[in-house]
Amino acid sequence: MAYRSNTDLTWENRVRDDLPTLRALGFTDDELSALGLWEPATGDPASLADAYIRRSKRSDDLATLRAHVRDVVRAAKSDGVAIRHVHFEQRSASKAHVRREQFDNAVSAVLDGKSRTLYVWKTDRLSRRGMGQVGLMLDDFEKRGARLVSVTEGLDSSRGSRMVFAILSERAREEARDIAMRTKTGGDAHKAEGRWPGGVVPFGLCCPKGSGKLEHDPAEYTIARRIAESLLDGQTPAAIANELNAERVPTRRGKQWRAQTVIHLAQSPSWAGLIPDRERARDDFGQPLDKWHRGGDPLMGPDGHPVSAGQGVVTYAEWVRIGEAISGRSRAASGSSVGDRRRGVRKAATILTGILRCPHCGGPMGNGGRNYRCLARINQGETVCKGAATLRERADEAIAIMWINHILSLSPDSPTIHAIARRWLSYQDPAQEARKHAVTAALDSAASRELRLQKEFFIGGGMSEDVFTALRAELSAQIAGLKAELAELSQGADLSPLSDPEAVIDLWNAEGIDGQRVLLRAAMRSVALMPSAGKGDRTPILERLEPDWYDAGE
Numbered sequence: 001m002a003y004r005s006n007t008d009l010t011w012e013n014r015v016r017d018d019l020p021t022l023r024a025l026g027f028t029d030d031e032l033s034a035l036g037l038w039e040p041a042t043g044d045p046a047s048l049a050d051a052y053i054r055r056s057k058r059s060d061d062l063a064t065l066r067a068h069v070r071d072v073v074r075a076a077k078s079d080g081v082a083i084r085h086v087h088f089e090q091r092s093a094s095k096a097h098v099r100r101e102q103f104d105n106a107v108s109a110v111l112d113g114k115s116r117t118l119y120v121w122k123t124d125r126l127s128r129r130g131m132g133q134v135g136l137m138l139d140d141f142e143k144r145g146a147r148l149v150s151v152t153e154g155l156d157s158s159r160g161s162r163m164v165f166a167i168l169s170e171r172a173r174e175e176a177r178d179i180a181m182r183t184k185t186g187g188d189a190h191k192a193e194g195r196w197p198g199g200v201v202p203f204g205l206c207c208p209k210g211s212g213k214l215e216h217d218p219a220e221y222t223i224a225r226r227i228a229e230s231l232l233d234g235q236t237p238a239a240i241a242n243e244l245n246a247e248r249v250p251t252r253r254g255k256q257w258r259a260q261t262v263i264h265l266a267q268s269p270s271w272a273g274l275i276p277d278r279e280r281a282r283d284d285f286g287q288p289l290d291k292w293h294r295g296g297d298p299l300m301g302p303d304g305h306p307v308s309a310g311q312g313v314v315t316y317a318e319w320v321r322i323g324e325a326i327s328g329r330s331r332a333a334s335g336s337s338v339g340d341r342r343r344g345v346r347k348a349a350t351i352l353t354g355i356l357r358c359p360h361c362g363g364p365m366g367n368g369g370r371n372y373r374c375l376a377r378i379n380q381g382e383t384v385c386k387g388a389a390t391l392r393e394r395a396d397e398a399i400a401i402m403w404i405n406h407i408l409s410l411s412p413d414s415p416t417i418h419a420i421a422r423r424w425l426s427y428q429d430p431a432q433e434a435r436k437h438a439v440t441a442a443l444d445s446a447a448s449r450e451l452r453l454q455k456e457f458f459i460g461g462g463m464s465e466d467v468f469t470a471l472r473a474e475l476s477a478q479i480a481g482l483k484a485e486l487a488e489l490s491q492g493a494d495l496s497p498l499s500d501p502e503a504v505i506d507l508w509n510a511e512g513i514d515g516q517r518v519l520l521r522a523a524m525r526s527v528a529l530m531p532s533a534g535k536g537d538r539t540p541i542l543e544r545l546e547p548d549w550y551d552a553g554e
Contacts, residue, residue, distance in 0.1 A: 016040050018086045025069065025088065026062045035073045041082035048084040049076050049117035049149075052106040055090040068121040075151045076119060084115050107137060116146045123150045123165060134165060196309045202271040203252055204313040214273050214310035223249060224271075224313045227262060231322045234512075237262035263326060272319035273312025274298035351396050351516050352527070359531040361385040367392070372529075390529060390541065398541045399527065403520060404504050406549065416523055416551040443482040450475045524549050 016022075016039070022032055032038045041048055051072045055065055069086060076083050087109075089102035110118050118141075123134075134148075138157050141148055147158035148165070155165060195212035204224020206217040217224075223244070230240045241257035251257055269276045277299040298306035298316075306316055314322065349367055356365040358374040363385065365372045372395055377387030410417055453475065457468040508516060530544040 014039050016085075018088075021088050022069075022086060025065055027066060027069075035070065036077070037069075037073065037083060037086070041084045043082070045113050046116045047081050048115035049079075049081045049119055050106050050109045050115050051076075051083050051086045051119045052103060053086060053088045053121065054103070055088070071121060071151050072119045075149065076117075079117070079149075081115075081117055083119075085109065107140075110146045111140055111144060113144070116144075117149060118146070119149050119151060121150075122152045123155070138165065196270075197275065202268050202313070203265055204271070205273070205311065207310075212309075214270065214312065216311050216313075220252065221313065224265075227265070228271075228314045228318065228322070231262075231266055231325065232318060234325065237266070237326070266319075266322045266326060269298040269306070269319065270309065271312060272298070272306075272314050272316050273308055273310050274316065274319075275307040275309050349513065350392060351513055351520070352392075352399060355517070355520060355524070355526055356395065357526050357528040358385060358388050359529050360388060362528075365529065388529060388531065390544075394541050395529075395545075398545055399520070400508055400516075402527075402542065402545060402547060403523060404508060406523065406547070407504055410551065414551055416549070443479065446475060446479045446482060450479065523551075 016037065018037075019032075022037060027035075027037070029038065051069070053065060053068050053072070065088070072086075073083060085106075087102040087106040106118055109115055138148060141157060147156055149156050150165070157165060196207045196214055201207050201214065201217075202224075204217055204220045204227075205214045206220075207214055227240055227244075230243075231237070236259070238259040240262050241259050244257045249257070251261065265271055275298065277297050312319075350372070352372060353366045354364050356372050357363065358365050358376065361374065361376050361384065363374060363376045365388070366375045366378070367373075368378065368389065370392060371389040372392055373389045374385050374387040376385040407417070450472070453468065453471055457463045457465075508519065511519070525548040527545050527547040530546060532544070533539060
């Protein structure tokens with residue numbers, strides 16, 4: 001048979017709509033003609049049928065799929081009907097959130113009266129969502145005098161096979177659950193061993209095929225590391241994006257950088273070469289969606305340490321520091337359907353914003369250009385508060401003197417000194433603080449497992465003494481290791497610099513606004529600005545500031 005081009009067939013108006021699909025499956029024109037799939041099928045809907053072919057996994061090669069089509073065609077010829085259209089797609093049949101367009105098209109063709117029969121190679125090739133889906137479809141088919149036929153199982157819904165369809169549909173659903181469980185178990189095992197779980201690799205990294213490990217991408221790593229160092233230096237994501245765009249440095253997909261792109265990158269644990277433990281999004285009924293919340297935490301191993309997947313653009317400590325900086329400049333977005341969406345908060349430009357209080361209304365005072373001004377007066381007007389203002393420069397100088405003198409007046413055993421040390425260490429080394437929380441959580445989990453193990457052995461009686469002894473020894477060793485690490489992380493800091501005037505002054509002056517705010521917050525709740533005696537009052541500002549120290553009662 002001579003090859004016929006699409007152009008010639010279009011001119012004759014005898015081209016099947018599914019011809020491109022059939023050719024993509026590997027059918028030759030001669031074989032399509034022999035199967036009766038070359039020319040469009042026309043006639044009464046009762047003499048026509050649609051076929052649905054689904055490829056659920058890549059192991060189903062094209063030869064297998066062509067065999068499915070041949071089996072369906074033979075069944076249709078035996079029934080005396082012609083195949084109007086072959087609907088083919090590669091989609092999951094069990095996931096509720098996956099839209100199967102070709103499945104919908106095949107069902108709609110029957111419901112719309114284009115044909116009266118829908119052929120599938122096997123029931124599990126149609127759906128793995130059980131009789132809940134298949135049963136409703138059969139109800140609609142029955143109303144229209146249509147039928148569903150499963151070729152290999154010899155089932156025809158018009159001949160009393162509905163109960164068998166129900167059993168096979170539910171069996172397919174159970175098999176889908178088993179597949180999902182095996183897949184998840186295998187994926188969890190690979191992640192626990194530090195193998196990259198798949199998906200998009202963060203910018204700056206790559207995962208060579210078959211390695212299962214993250215490595216530096218030669219083409220991207222330099223730019224990615226530059227982004228990381230800029231974030232560590234305190235640059236905002238927006239400034240970084242603007243700088244890269246000005247230099248015409250594209251993203252991996254050749255697009256321009258956005259602040260949100262930088263934030264998403266920095267929040268990913270895999271950017272630090274760690275296995276992510278992301279939370280899956282769910283619908284209103286609690287069913288899983290094919291989406292995961294951004295960011296997430298790293299997967300923790302049984303020893304309480306993050307599980308590494310290879311090389312990262314940043315270290316774990318750097319990743320924690322970057323995360324702290326970003327979260328400190330943002331707040332959770334209200335009314336968002338996704339729990340981890342956040343909105344930006346301006347970086348603090350003044351030391352006393354939110355700490356300094358108005359003498360009239362007691363509310364916070366904020367940045368008002370050269371002055372600190374009452375926010376209630378600014379935002380709500382004179383009827384709420386007549387307001388107060390003071391020069392920022394002299395207020396900042398006064399609070400520095402006040403804080404330094406107060407710290408030097410405290411004894412080394414003062415709870416405030418220890419509170420400052422804890423807050424300051426947390427600010428300076430957030431990775432250690434995060435590690436401390438992780439170890440504490442792992443210790444609590446191990447202690448809980450030990451208790452359940454003892455309950456199972458002593459009360460349940462379903463465990464041999466040898467197994468109990470071996471498991472208890474492993475848990476005891478793990479608990480001992482976690483306790484030792486927690487004790488090391490909890491060791492007190494060297495507080496001697498807080499007793500040395502020069503060291504305290506150097507500590508204050510060496511920090512920027514964020515650091516100074518941390519030091520203030522560790523020692524005081526707030527500081528009130530007392531009203532001036534009148535216009536031009538020359539009372540020193542130190543005498544007009546009344547701090548509320550945490551240790552005021554000592």
